[in-house]
Amino acid sequence: MNKKFIQKSVATGLAIILFFGIFAGFNKAEADTALNVNAAGAIIVDGQTGQVLYEQNADSLLGIASMSKMMTEYILLDAIKHGRVKWDQKYSVDELAYKISQNRDLSNVPLRRDGKYKVRDLYQAMAIYSANGATIALAEVIAGSETNFLKMMNDQAKKLGIKDYKFVNSTGLNNSDYKGMQPKGTDPTAENEMSPRGVATLAFRLINDFPDVLKTASTPTKMFVEGTKMDNWNWMLPSLVYGYQGVDGLKTGTTDFAGACFTGTAMRDGKRFITVVQDTKDAKGNRSDKKSRFDETRKMLDYAFSNYTKEQIVPKHYQVKGNKTVKVANGKSKEVEIYTNTPLKAMVLNGEKKNYQPVLVLDKTKLTKNGELTAPIKKGEKVGYLTVEPKNGKKLDFLTSDDQKRLSADVVANQDVEQANWFVRMMRGIGGFFGHLFGGISTTVKGWF
Structure with missing residues (x-):
């Protein structure tokens, strides 16, 4: 294999990479220049x-x-x-x-x-x-x-x-x-x-x-x-x-x-x-x-x-991978399933749907310091929302900061979670206390050796 052939092959490869890199990175900035x-x-x-x-x-x-x-x-x-x-x-x-x-x-x-x-x-x-x-x-x-x-x-x-x-x-x-x-x-x-x-x-x-x-x-x-x-x-x-x-x-x-x-x-x-x-x-x-x-x-x-289409990013009842449930404090169940109650649609450049991903945002006002919801919880109760963002990490641009919320679908509880009775809550509290206590003792003992 001669030197010229190698150089030509490398140049061709770089050209192909550049070509796809340009079109893969096509976004609003390029559109601004083109229009x-x-x-x-x-x-x-x-x-x-x-x-x-x-x-x-x-x-x-x-x-x-x-x-x-x-x-x-x-x-x-x-x-x-x-x-x-x-x-x-x-x-x-x-x-x-x-x-x-x-x-x-x-x-x-x-x-x-x-x-x-x-x-x-x-x-x-x-x-x-x-x-x-x-x-x-x-x-x-x-x-x-x-x-x-x-x-x-x-x-x-x-x-x-x-x-x-x-x-x-x-x-x-x-x-x-x-x-x-x-x-x-x-x-x-x-x-x-x-x-x-x-x-x-x-x-x-x-x-x-x-x-x-x-x-x-x-x-x-x-x-x-x-x-x-x-x-x-x-x-x-x-x-x-x-x-x-x-x-x-x-x-x-x-x-x-x-x-x-x-x-x-x-x-x-x-x-x-x-x-x-x-x-x-x-x-x-x-x-x-x-x-x-x-x-x-x-x-x-x-x-x-001509260039923008309203695409469904996720369907109704969509569950985010790794976030299909949320832990519940003081409930008969220790967690609750969550999903979107409507589809989530966004205006995207033609053919670019695959470059967007859903993002889950839980309502912080409903979470404990440990990130748990508190029972009782009603089926259909809103616990957060799902929004969308580009996979490349860039942020979508909106007229005002509040408008981002318009591009969202509510995330709700999939079932009722009743509050556990006082005895169950007490026993869980005792169990948690001794769990922390023995965990501390164990750590201390290990420190001796």
Whole structure:
């Protein structure tokens, strides 16, 4: 065997190893590079668990323009849910809402100075047509003034676990559009900002906490009470010019500062994705082109629907090898079988299911210091949960730390375990005492020799 043949064989072998190593290690980082969204920031999220599937500059503070209205929607819908505001409640137009609504250079339905409008009509104008005067009106209904409402926006962002944000008004306009009537204490030329991760977190919570928002967000066109036609700015709704199958939300935004932005969401074949793009550009690098936000969103949704599948990682009644039972203190039985009460499903790259493994997490609040459950235990009682992680040790990325729990299946007891009677417990205690005692004596005696 000559030297050249050996070198050639070694080189070929290394090439094969490298080839399979590259594809075996294919993950979100490689996908991020391959997708290359033409935007200052972007993110794709599993709309049912909050798992991040793609990100680009996702933690940078960027302008969000009218995507801000998702926060106004969230606070309004929460107020409706808790009875603080009613759908048929009427609003009398004040000076600020009136003046802003008359500016047709902005997205608006004109409000009459002497008009009275139902909250539902104002909400539809905001969610469908991004009407700015109507948004200010809703802020006043909820908080008395937009200045008061601004504090609610910032407080709510913190509650939702959003880290990178700055709100200066309810609408997403530049404060200069308020002509000196912007919320008190805010810069007269400031504008709302948030990271793509923050926007996705807001959108995720909005559609999961208040799923009916999608019924309004997916309305292509509607007449306002004063006879103004409201055409939805989301041109990716299936019946509109850039229609995409399954799109049913969520919110566009455009200002000179923020550029063209869009938070989209689509549902197909049991899969829902949320996408965010901020300050998009077209193929020529033009940031003023509104069409580009839909082009880039289409690219992201195509990628998500084509490359990710919701896979069952474990079935119902699954038991983790080596952890099929948990010891029980003070029970008639000394252990109890445990299993999942539902299947565990996860969104994974096509063909990558084998690279994931289930992980058991027991509820520490139910365990003794010795790691035992305490009797009595009821069949079906939750004792922990099963989650999933890659076998390579990398952690899955989620919008917030709490979202990891959404990718889980409850682990429950498979049978009742009654508490042992006092005599059995006493005898076990005595046995344990003498067991420790004789164990100590034995150790001491061995030490003599």
